[in-house]
Amino acid sequence: MALYWFVVLPLIIALVSYLSHSRQTKIIVLLIQVAFFILSIVNFIDVRFHGTKLEVVGGYDMGIGIALKADLFSSVMVSLTIFLFSCMLLYNYKKSYVNHLFLFLFIALQGLISGIFLSNDLFNIYVMIEVSTIVVTILIVFKKDSKSIYDGIVYLFTNLASMTLFLFGIGYIYKIFGTTDLTLLSERLPLVEDSRTLILPFVLLITAVDLKSAIMPLFSWLPKAHGTASAPSIISAILSGLYVKGGVYLFIRITNLFHPVFDEMLIFMIFGFLTAVIGWVFALSQTDIKLILAYSTVSQIGVIVFGLSLDSTYGYWGAIYHILNHAIFKSTLFLTAGIIVDEYHTRDIREIRGVFKRMPYVSIASIFAILGITGAPLFNGNFSKNLIHAGMRDSFLFELAFFIINMGTVLIFIKYAQMLGGHSKKRFHIAWNQKIVILLLAATCFLGGVFGPMIMSVMFDFDVYVSASNYFSKFFIYLATLLVGFLFYRYVYLRMRLFTKIQELELTFNQIIMAIVIFFTGFLSMMMIQFG
Amino acid sequence: MTTGILDGSIIAIGLFGIGIYGLLARRNIIKTVMSFGIIQAALILFFLNINYDAAAEPPIGDAALMTDPFPQALMITAIVIGVAVTAVGLTMFISLYHHYGSTNWSKIVRMRKEED
């Protein structure tokens, strides 16, 4: 099957389902989604055993047509996209606001995100990201609530500003090289004699990609967009789970492209660490459930970028496996948070109590996801964090940094999990389709941990051997971390005034643009000092 | 008529800087939308100036020196994206204005905090 069907077929399905007003559209779309998922698995098996697929649309030569490339990582991401979108469509089957326009935009978004993962041409990536920005903005403000319109407009304008920088970088690259195709660029890049001509396009592209993947000074748009008041919970789940991973994917591509000329691993390691720490500090000071989850996304993205910049194979594959894990458990958390908010009619975490007695299935799924994200043994988060740990160099500074990041995640989710205890009077039964989806995602958390090494060797051809004594020692470390975190939370955190002050911090739009310009000039001057 | 300094690229970079200044320093939302328009015009000018040569002929049939059609094709797409984005931004601004009654970024942030 040709690769462009992954991008075009969802758009055609969306258009047909919008024009036909029959009642059975939803179930037909669901069945087509399941078939589509099977096709993506077939494509992945094909790439795994026959090597990378590279096709040019229209049958032209390499530099003339638009090229689509599917290697291991991007085919796994495409399968993950289709899997998550099918789950979300099943979850949303009976909601009232799912009219034809919502289905049209949602299914079209799936094609656009697959297009970001598959395309091999810089301008094609630009077009896909711009159109998906517009579609995501409309989906965020779909319920036309007053507060969400401000969040939507800030999201739209900041992403637009970063994409103008991206286009400027593409202009410079075309001027120097004469092509925008990534394969041809990686062939032509070593031919440049003076590497100082490439500083400006590199800094422009990295600034734009940093804003899309929410790395340290440029993440202010993320909590507003992901945790906004009346966004549908599946939109927050798709954004947090999948769309920021598109930004991280582009970050990997562009740093790989410029790797022979510029090697900036140390700076990104520091940025990743700072993002992770600032993420959990902000998350601890929020009282809104969805904002806590959105800031924890920022923190996990810091962990992923930290793992990618460690310059070792263990760290690289650990970070990529963490991308997949984070998509699954963050989606579970957002979906369960959506159900809880709908039932309790409040988003304040200090007022919600007794979830375990009232909605047992929801709380079981939440517990599985929380164990996954904090890195409990036998869950998938543990495996990816172990791999990142194995990739670090043996020095006390790295161990301390890793310990701080893990402690932060544990603290956030101790705060989040306190709503599970307590008493409640009545039982609430959730609909069967929602039950199936959240239990399926929670089971994937567990299975991804137990069969972790096997999945890594099957999917990525990367053999890791984990011994049983390793599991035991990790189990004791995990219990010790939990205990320290619980004591810290109980006796130190509740007395600190710092966190309430941090909650008041909010950047206006002009300040966000100022942060982008400061980041750009700082990075540019640092590169120019480094390369003379 | 191209001299050494006043090349199309330099004017494009100057316009881009003006657009970024408008995004940074002006608190009116309409001025933000206008700055985005200026930035898009600057980028289109930059792209069209990449392989510019006054004596080149269009690439139909045979000619000695041909223009480069690639940036022109890219820029048509970029113009369409610019129009769509301006339309969506302005629609959302109209809803925002109807709800809050102000066109100032800082005032809207303050009103939104009081609403909580």
Added chain:
Amino acid sequence: MPKHSMLLKVTMGAIYPFIIVFGIYIILNGHLSPGGGFQGGAILSSVFIIQYFTTYEKTISISALNKLEKILYLALLIFATIFIFAFRDSIPLYLKPYYLIAMNILIGIKVACGLSVVFYRFVLFESR
């Protein structure tokens, strides 16, 4: 637009024939110089916007513009399909400019209608 603005009326009224001629020039010369269907159509749509500013009593019905746009889109598809299937191997060289001019004119009028519809939807539904 509630107020009479004599300045706008006189200036725009004097300019807009030149804008129409300029737009048609860019459409018709799309195969020789930068321009073509889309750019000329965008310039022609500004004529509709000027017409709203100068004579606000007469407004254009959006449904007529929508219908015209859809008819032109169908004409575009039919024209392109006929041309491709008539000359399967290669289009002779003397016929190429006429094909390009015809496609440019169709695209130009279609884009002019489309962008004017966007403007009119903003203006006529502003009191929402």
